[in-house]
Amino acid sequence: MQKTLKSYAVFSGVGLHSGRDVTVTVRPASVETGIWFSRTDLSRCDTLISANWQLAVHSALCTRLVNADGVGVATVEHIMAALAGCGISNAIVELNGPEVPIMDGSALQFVRGFLETGLIEQAAPVRAIKILESVEVSENGASAILEPASGLEIEFAIDFPDAAIGQQSKALNLANGSFVHELCDSRTFCSKDDVVTMRSNGLALGGTLLNAVVVEGADVLSPGGMRYHDEPVRHKMLDAVGDLALAGGPILGRYIGNRAGHTITNMLLRRLFSQPGSFQMINCSPQAAKSLPGASVPLEI
Secondary structure, three states: OOEEEOOOEEEEEEEOOOOOEEEEEEEEOOOOOOEEEEEOOOOOOOOEEEOOHHHEEOOOOOOEEEOOOOOEEEOOHHHHHHHHHOOOOOEEEEEOOOEOEOOOOOOHHHHHHHHHHOEEEOOOOOEEEEEOOOEEEEEOOEEEEEEEOOOOEEEEEEEOOOOOOOEEEEEEEOOOOHHHHHHOOOOOEEEHHHHHHHHHOOOOOOOOOOOOEEEEOOEEOOOOOOOOOOHHHHHHHHHHHHHHHHHOOOEEEEEEEEOOOHHHHHHHHHHHHOOHHHEEEEEOOHHHHOOOOOOOOOOOO
């Protein structure tokens, strides 16, 4: 069944790229609402932005959505991953700035906040996107594939020059609360050289060693080091969960990413929906619902 929050959850922090303080309030919503962002700091324009792949615009190093009035919200991937990973179908995400706060660089605090607030089941089945035929995109050495599978599965491979990251790969079935247990606390990462480049381009203004894993060669500069030996590839999988959530419902299929990022995943969704024979919208049966990412997540903790 579809789910929403019992009450509202509040999160405050700084935008990774904007460096601006922002407060997010995630509120419950009725069945079939989906996920919407609302810019409470603006007026005299349409301040609602649907969490929809069609509204994604190219943006360096994050996923940004922009509505027809030009109102946008950036760095939505982590909170979208948390919503999807907790099985939340309907919610309004209010924020008083242009970017979702980075928190600790992962989706952990969003997940904790949602589960502490509590979830409720709603009187409507989950509508999912069942992959019928494989679709694939590639660009500049990166690629992503969606192929048929009974539930959401993710396989990911990365290759970075810094020895602290190097080559990593991982495969995971997202059923049985795997997102909450194995992915949600994996943080965004970059090299020290990337930080210099990003800041010279007006990005990563809110980034610190406490909200990102920063590496230099074989060294991890962030206090405490990695949370997992393969934390970077886990974070790329987290990002993919959040970007795929812009499809408008859970995907029943296998995502295979090779050096893929936000742009590639959005290109994949655009390719998928341009080929109607490659997918089918279904109402999940109780059996099919057991394979969804939020199926085994507790309604409250």
